[in-house]
Amino acid sequence: MEIRQLRYFMEVAKREHVTDAADYLHVAQSAVSRQIVNLESELGVDLFVRQGRSVRLTPIGRMFLERTKEAMKMLDNAKREVEEHLQPEHGTIRITYPISMAAYTLPTAISAFRLKYPHARFQLKQGTYHQLLEDVVNGDYNIALLGPVPLNDDRLKGHILFxxxxxxxxxxxxxxxxxxxxxxxxxxxxxxxxxxxxxxxxxxxxxxxxxxxxxxxxxxxxxxxxxxxxxxxxxxxxxxxxxxxxxxxxxxxxxxxxxxxxxxxRTIGLITPSDRKLLPTERLFYEFLKAFLGFDRLIK
Missing domain, CATH: 3.40.190.290 (D-Maltodextrin-Binding Protein; domain 2)
Structure with missing residues (x-):
């Protein structure tokens, strides 16, 4: 089983169309089809039901997709962790936040952080309160800036800033x-x-x-x-x-x-996952936010 096969599989599952997936991946349709067939042969199950030019996941295919997403997140994080261990000031901070933080709080903090670490990059996502919680729990993001800070969720660590x-x-x-x-x-x-x-x-x-x-x-x-x-x-x-x-x-x-x-x-602060460590650049920004926006008051 190869990483390339898994990435092809995830893209076909997302688009439910081999040709569209191949176009997005900039490879030939035959190459994508061949890798999917090889993956199914290795696993000994059908991952897709073919419906003309379209495909849809089988029940076992849906289960395999969820596990594949988890595995790819771990691999991507491992690669980022190695890169950021060597140069944490050049890494990427992925953070999610609600609309009420979009106009002033987060932009002000990012601007101050970039003055100190000009090569750091950011990937930002706006969402509703409960989306932010799930994004952090599910591993899509490791940090959320939000309010109020949840106090009774064992899946999360909360830190009040102000x-x-x-x-x-x-x-x-x-x-x-x-x-x-x-x-x-x-x-x-x-x-x-x-x-x-x-x-x-x-x-x-x-x-x-x-x-x-x-x-x-x-x-x-x-x-x-x-x-x-x-x-x-x-x-x-x-x-x-x-x-x-x-x-x-x-x-x-x-x-x-x-x-x-x-x-x-209402309290404003940060949440991070209870079962995962922050990556080096994320940790750098997390500690910066604690000093820049608030005070050291760990809730959990």
Whole structure:
């Protein structure tokens, strides 16, 4: 069994078409077909069902694909670890993060890191809160920057960097716009503009409203924080946002006001897998983030 065979197999499984896989791999279709046949012959099972020009995985093929993905991740990580052991400042940091970290927190940290390590490279992926957890658990990524930091997941190690306030954003023409601070009860009759239901930040907001004795009336929802801000600017409702998303981008015709009753916060930090070590360049960035964004407070 050869690594080349496994890579061909994974590409055919992904595209469910031998010709398309061959085109992507820049090799002849016959070469891909031959390697798949050789792999099936060596294993003694059919990995694919042929359907004209298309193929689909057999049940045993699906199982083999999952194990192959795991094996290829291990091989890729081993290769990267050797390379980064020799030159950790020249390696690649693969990190995943939510939309609320995209505008300020992560870009600021990366910019500072690149000043110190100009040859380091980054591969970034944005996702929802639960996608970030699964990406780290499954080995697609070794680091996620997120909030809140999960405390009770044995699959993960969490490290709090800082705690941020959650603040209200109102149209400047709103009757409450001149208040020094707000209570959630004052907002119970307002039309809320929130992130989608799968967003963990939305869950934080809804739970806080429920604890204050009401269910927020959601008039608009969307997965883009800047779009939410724009809707508030157009006087279509109010929203609650992480304070850091308003540091350098407070929309026109809006005002941000602290929420003091209850005082709403969330933890921001890093998660890494419990069963895998960080690669050398990832470890370098992890330690940098701890010093740059927060303090040394290991949760697990």
């Amino acid at each position: 705690t941020e306030n959650i603040t209200a954003l109102l149209p400047i023409s709103h009757p409450l716009a001149n208040e020094v601070s707000l209570t959630l009860e004052q907002l119970k009759d307002e039309p809320f503009i929130l992130l989608p239901k799968e967003s963990e930040f939305r869950n934080i907001v809804v739970r806080a409203c429920n604890k204050a004795g009401f269910e927020p009336k959601v008039s608009f929802e969307g997965d883009d924080i800047d779009a939410l801000k724009g809707l508030v600017s157009a006087s279509l409702g109010i929203t609650l946002l992480p304070e850091i998303t308003l540091v350098e981008n407070l929309p026109r015709a809006t005002v941000k006001i602290p929420v003091d009753d209850p005082h709403l916060t």
